[in-house]
Structures are given as structure tokens and as C-alpha cells.
Amino acid sequence: MWGRLVVALVLCSNLAEAQQVESEKRNTTKSDVNACLLVAVMNARPEQTVGELIENCGKVKTNRVKKRQALEAEAASNPFAILPHKPNFILPLTLTSIRREPYKDVAVGPKLDNLEAKFQVSLKYLAWQDFVFNDLDLLFAFTSTSWWQSYNDDISAPFRETNYEPEMLLNYRHSWSFLGLPVEQAYVSFNHQSNGQTGLLSRSWNRIIGGLVFAQTDNVTWGFRTWYRIPEDEKLDPSSPEGDDNPYIERYLGYGELGGLWNISDKHTLEFTLRNNLRSDNRGAVELGWSFPINGKLQGYLEYFNGYGESLIYFDQHTQRIGLGFKLTNWL
Template sequence: MKFISLFFSILLIFQGTSFAQEEQGLKFLQLHKFNYLHPYSYTTSDKDTGKRSELKYQFSIRIPFFGDGSRYTLFAAYTQKSLWQIYDKEGSRPFRETNYNPEVFYRFGGARVYSDIGYAHESNGREDPESRSWDRIYAKVAWVSDLLNFDLNIWHILVEDQGKAQFPEKTEPIKDFYGHGDFRITLKMDWLFISTLTRFNWSTNKGAWETDISFRLTENFFLTFQHFLGYGDTLRDYNNYTNRYGIGIMLNR
């Protein structure tokens, strides 16, 4: 519980700082991707270790280096996603997986249509045979309206590491499951928010579908439900088919 309290405290500080500075036009520290805490996340898929029920959270911020804040800006960003076996008392409640995702990107355009060009690294910080990482360059185009958002993200993988598997014949390229891009559509209402992300590799017929549904509780807190179906829930499970459900709190959307 101390960890959860600390997590929320940090996010609230970041969120308050971001909102306050945005009102002043500074925008020094901003929330990037979704920031959420799922105290209960359940997968129906077989896992190599631990229990099916666990805690999942994602923490994501970005900092602008230079630009005018509207037409063009260079950002550095960091996202961390973790699965914590908090209900595995017998196993000392270990972290089953953590993915670290730093990136640098240049954003240009306006409030309604903008583009990002960037470089991203993602890894799980483990040793072989569980080491996973991939580096990519990407280009993203986003269309924003009062009701709907559309985001198209295309990437080219520069290098990837699936770890020195105990069974080399089972080692498969990450790109076979993550493909070459993703597409997100988002419905935005004051009380309801639905966002769906999909990616697919047409060569291998592998992909994933993730939907986040949230309801406003207060000005800055949202009750959220998440469903993930497919490959790549985490880097460790990049080639394992996963069906996951989660419920918790979201701090930005």
C-alpha cells in the first residue's frame, strides 16, 4: 500500500505541475501517454510464473527542450509499465515485468493536426534468456477534434533483441508480433472516454487490440477499465497470446 500511495503522490505532483504551468504557457512538465494504476489486472492466458491476478501500472511524462509550444517542439519522454505480483504472498510479491521506454521526438503542426518524428527505445532490463529490447524510429500523424481523435503511427525497427532463448527455435522476431505501426481512435466526452489501439502484421497475421474505457470521477480522476487481446502485452510476453482485463484509476486521458 505504501508503494501505491507513493505512486499516486508522484503522479499528482506531476499532474498538478503540468496543469499549472500549461495555464501559464510554460508547459515544462507534461503527462505523455496514459497514466494509470490497475490494482486488479487479470489475465486468462497461461503465464510462465506467478498468479493470474496482479497489479498493473503505467507512468508516462515528457519534457519540452525547445520550441514555441504550439507549432513545433522537441520533446524527451519516458514511459514505464510494470506488472506487480502483489497477490502472490507465497512468492514474496515480485515484479513480474517492467518495460522502460525512453524516447525523443519532434512535434510540429497545429492544435487540430500535428505530426511527430522520433526515436524510441524499449527494454525490460533483464538478463538472458529473458532480455527483450527494440529500438525504432517512427512517424506519427494525429487528427484532433472536440469529439474524436485519430492517431496513425508508423515505425521502422532499427535493432531488436529477443534474448538468448533456452530454445532458439522458439525465438521469433519482435516485428512479427508488433508489426510496423499502430492506429488509435478515441471518443471523447466529458463523462465518457473510449480509446482503442490496434496493430497488426499482415505477413504473420499477428497483432493486438487494446481498449481503455474511463468515466469521470472528479476533475482529475477517472475510473478506468482496460482490455488487452493479442500479442505484446509486455516485452516478456511479446510472442505469447494474452487476454487481460484491468480496472483502476486513470489520471489523464
């Protein structure tokens, strides 16, 4: 008798747990659809009907990549819409050990502080949806990352380094399988990156980048990208504006990187980026991030970097940095 009672209680407990999980899934899906509808209504074209908006948003799945794709597609129907690309953040406080080698011929080099601010602005524009064939989109994007000596009044608080990264992307958003892994996005981009400097401080390169994004589960997203550097002519003189500013950058930044995102909950996210040059003189980099809630929209952000290539000026310099601040938009 007691054995049967225990079995019955366990079965009831399992059934209740299963019902709770199913209820949470339904609530999550409903929340996703409502979020999509809100964006869709605000950005609807005059000829669109309510039924069309509901039908489009009804296709939203709990997969976070799909959810962002649906929200972006609806928002992009507004011709004035510019969307987030990479994360947008500001770290008012970052602590590093400034490497002064690149600044040895610059007057302010010895006066640079180890305490500075870092921020990133990253935007994209969906220029052509279903370009050539269904689910292939043409986008233009721009990312600017700055390191600012904001507390260094002795040298008038200059921007020490800014990296500019315009790119053109072809993004294929149809789900498919690669070696048994669930691919949610595949993309190729033409990417230019430079620091806008001249002379001995000038750094730049052009790449063709290809990548895959995998949604392993609803809360775990990861991907990798690889690149081919477009060759440049060798500089005839180190101070010349023409020619390759950093001919050996691949020896430090390698030919690709791996990244991942773990949504612990809707409010806490862990992320990582790993890079390695895959050479005997091993040089790599790791970047770790933690996003946490502050209020309904604003997130706190803690970032740690260790390795080569945090910025173009340091492509061949090993640096460490830890920073604390705010994240305005996340990856997902």
C-alpha cells in the same frame, strides 16, 4: 392557418436550438480560455504581462488537441514543469491467463498468479519550443509500464515485468491537411524499449517512429504511427547479453498501429488501439479502454487487451487481460 402556425413553431424551435448550441460553444470556449489563464498565471515568467497571457490564451480553440497544446505550452514555461505524456493510470485489479512459456527456466514461473496489478507512469519535458522553426518542438519523454504480482505472497509479490520506454521526439503542432484530413500533430521519435532483464528474459528494441494525429471533430481524435526497427547483430549465444533479444518481433507487432479517442462527454471517454502484422500468419492486437468520472479530478478506468505484444516478454505470446482501476491523466 394551422399550417402556418406549425411552420412558425418549428422555426422557433430550430432557432432556439441553434441559439442553445451557439451558447454552449461560447461557454466551452470561455471555459477553455479560463483554464488556460489559470495555468498561465501559475507558470508565468516575471517579464510576461497580463495582456500577453490573455492574448495567448485567447487563441485557444475548442479542439481538444489544440486545448492541450495551449495548456502544455503555458505550463512548460515553468522550468520545473514535467508534463504527462501517455496516460498515467493504476489498475489494482487485472485478470489474465499467465503464459508461462517465457518463465519455464525461472524458479517462480509455476507460482505466478493470474490476478495482478498493472500501472503506467508516463512523463515528458518540453526541452525546446519552436526548435529550428516555428511550431516544431523538441521533447524528451519516459514511460514505464509495470505488471505487479501484488497479491502473490508465496513469492514475495515481485514485479513480474516492467517495460521502460525513453524517447526523444520532434513534434510539429501546426495544423495542416493530409489527403483532405485535418492534421493537428505530426511527430517523429527515436524510441528505445526494454524490460530491464538479463539472460533469457531480456527483451529490447530500438525504433524510429513517425505518426500523425487527426482531430476529426471536437470529440473524435484519431491517429496512426508506423515504425522502422533499427537492426541489431544476431546473438552468438542465447544467454549472451549482446545481440538481438527478439529477432522476429516485427512478425508479431508489425510495423505500425492505429488508435482513436471518442470523448462522449467531458466525463466519459472511449479509446481503442489496433495493431496487425499484415502477414499471412495473421497476428494482431486490440486494446479497448473506458474512462469514467469518480470525482472532480480522478477518473475510473476499465481496460481490455487481446492479442500479441501486451508487454515485451509476451511479444510472441497471445494474451488476454481485463483490468479495473484509476486513470490519473488521459490522452486529452
